[in-house]
Amino acid sequence: MGSDHEERFINKYAAKGYRLAYISPYRLMPPLEYRIYKFNDSDAAKLVYRIDNRKFEDTSDYENYMQLMKDDGWEFFKNNYSYTKNWYPEYYWFRERVTGDEDIYSDNESKLEARNRGYTRLLTISLMLLASYMVLLAANVYQPSSSQGIIGFIFGNWYPSALIAISVTMIIGKISIKVIQRKNPEI
């Protein structure tokens, strides 16, 4: 769910000399998916991977961003076939590993902002899906399982329950970012 976690996972293999070949998804449930990472063993230089997430107003902004990253020495990882790419675009970048500390963000503030953007996007999508589910519910297309107690409700309505769980997690994440930012106004 978090790209920090995903980044650590990829870099664990990258540090051993593996190179990411492609990322292919299995649809779990929107907006979540299960991703398969295919690595190739390589004798060439070790790499370090970073994941960015951004939304651009137009193509010229997108091109400007891509060019800036390339100018700074990052290479774009193309073989990402995630379904969710269209919903919350993530950009996978890599470069030769020197210390392993190579990063696309150089201060905590911009790093937190990036994390916050990711949370916002996932929250928006979950709420939208939840809203459309409610509409279908109101239109009597789906019948919610009648249930005994909260456990029964969750089992009977696992999809909206999962959406609510995601939304709540994202809201907690966003609040914790706000708290960190307030504690360190200087970063």
Next chain:
Amino acid sequence: MKNSQNSLTETTFLILLSFVNPKHGYAVIKEVEEWTEGRVVLAAGTLYSSLETLKKKGYIEEVYSEDPRRKMFTLTETGYKIIADDFNRMEKDVELYKKIIERKAGVENVQIQGLDGI
């Protein structure tokens, strides 16, 4: 990036100062690195976020670029005012520092001399 207590962060100040002359993003990274002799090295992602914020705040604006993939920006009038205000604040802080610390050092010198006398 935040304007905390009406002062700019050093990074923001340096980025704005670099935009006194029109240039594209990567040129800012290089210039700031050169100015600070490698002490401040901005990563591309951080700089891109910063460009977006500064654009939104109206401190910088896009100008014509021969290479459409590398957008050029320069300071707006507001941008000039922002760095000028920050410069004035820093200058006052420096004067204050000198006054306070030099006076304190002066007193300590006197005390040390006094002790030596004993």
